[in-house]
Amino acid sequence: MLGEEINSFFKVWLTVLTSLCYCHAIGKIVPKGTKRLTFLLPLVCLFLFLPLKINSPHLGGLTAFFIVWLGNFKLLLFAFDRGPLNTHLSLPLFVTLACLPVKIQQNPSSKPQLNKGISSSSNVNYAVKGLLLGIILCAYDYVEFMHPVFIKLLYSLHIYFFLEIVLAIGAVVVRSFSGLELEPQFNNPFLSTSLQDFWGKRWNLMVTSILRPTVYEPTLRFWSSVIGRKWAPLPSVFSTFVVSGVMHELMFYYLGRVSPTGEVTWFFLIHGFCLTVEIGLKKAFREWWQPPWVVTGPLTIGFVLGTGFWLFIPQFTRSKVDARSFEEYAELGALLKSCSERVLRVFGQSKRL
Incomplete structure (x- = not known):
């Protein structure tokens, strides 16, 4: 099931990238205003539909947030030449800014020592939050012994730490490949x-x-x-x-x-x-x-x-997002265990040879 979701995830994002290439071209040939808005509205409607192709709460939730909220709102601004998107951007930069919460660095070379100190402090901060997220995931095994209010507090901290860590990882990837900063x-x-x-x-x-x-x-x-x-x-x-x-x-x-x-x-x-x-x-x-x-x-x-x-917070339970998330964690854990066993097996065979 996880494999099918990953496959759907890549198909959706391939469609998103293709659609944003179209938006970039429209910006070059159609003047700003209601006329450009008319050409962009079909893409806005498409972006509203695409997350329905993904059932995974993690992959689907992030996709919906990035393209339905951030992406669509940026395209609506772009129709009138407002916001971060404009016709002077290169295609790769336009696509990156449109579908991800990133910003162009201002004076990236300034204050390198200060940035280095901040980065070191942030690494410790995220390491602590990662450890706390792991403790929270382990604590879910004992929810039947917990007060409902405490469970809701765990959900709140889970959301906070999960978003912090995922977006921090995303920031590192984006910065490495494009020199942009995640908001x-x-x-x-x-x-x-x-x-x-x-x-x-x-x-x-x-x-x-x-x-x-x-x-x-x-x-x-x-x-x-x-x-x-x-x-x-x-x-x-x-x-x-x-x-x-x-x-x-x-x-x-x-x-x-x-x-x-x-x-x-x-x-x-x-x-x-x-x-x-x-x-x-x-x-x-x-x-x-x-x-x-x-x-x-x-x-x-x-x-x-x-x-x-x-x-x-009760909406996560009502929509069974919590239960489906735990199932996804279990599937991911089993997949990682299987992959690690295969790597160790191949490594052991190569040593014998």
């Missing part, structure tokens, strides 16, 4: 001082970077002309969370192929509303009172975890 995904979210800090600067930064030009900035310009620049961020932030909620519902559908219940959307609506209130209060009372981090930090993390345990 950061997390920035120590457990140190968040507010919802604004959590969502804007620390959690899921790839999503933040694509929602800002596609949703937040256009709505900000609209509301600035209606209610003024000072208060325009409030409806703009809430609109961004509405779109994020809908897109997360779609991601869960790709993962589990289960009809949405709306709970994930409600999670983002609640956070969008609370963040809107928080920003409004900051604008109104910033000069009077600023609570210390020792108060706002635990409140922020507690609110995120509490609403996540209530509305977000």
Whole structure:
């Protein structure tokens, strides 16, 4: 089964790469605006369909995120010559930027010693997270003895560590072959001082970077002309969370192929509303009172975890993503064991010869 999924994965990505070559050509010959958008919309619809060809929660989930969310949103921006894609990019660079969360390095040779120190520190950081992820995977063998809240906490940490490690590996590969940098995904979210800090600067930064030009900035310009620049961020932030909620519902559908219940959307609506209130209060009372981090930090993390345990994390169980992921881990482990046994057998035969 895993072999079939890998085969489907490669077929899907071959289609994606071919489609992006078409988009690059369209950008050269069709002017920006609604005309270019008309030529790109069939590809947007195709990208919405392609993840349905992959049943693996890991391969399918990453594919859906990269092409349905990041890729499609970048193509919509490209239709109007906005965002990271433009007609001056070479074909390989255009394809890489379109389907992967990467960015072009600015002054890559500057501060080499500092970068070296940061890299060394990051290696230790990722090694610790890899060890913790391994402990979490082992802990799943004893879930029948755990409290449901603790299991949800394990799921939350699993998602966080898994994405951190996978994207770190991806960053190394991308940097080695193209000199590009993968966009950061997390920035120590457990140190968040507010919802604004959590969502804007620390959690899921790839999503933040694509929602800002596609949703937040256009709505900000609209509301600035209606209610003024000072208060325009409030409806703009809430609109961004509405779109994020809908897109997360779609991601869960790709993962589990289960009809949405709306709970994930409600999670983002609640956070969008609370963040809107928080920003409004900051604008109104910033000069009077600023609570210390020792108060706002635990409140922020507690609110995120509490609403996540209530509305977000249960979707993994409802769609059986957790069970299918464990089966995939078992298949991968068996495959690696079989391959290692074959290598040892061949090596032993060669020594006897």
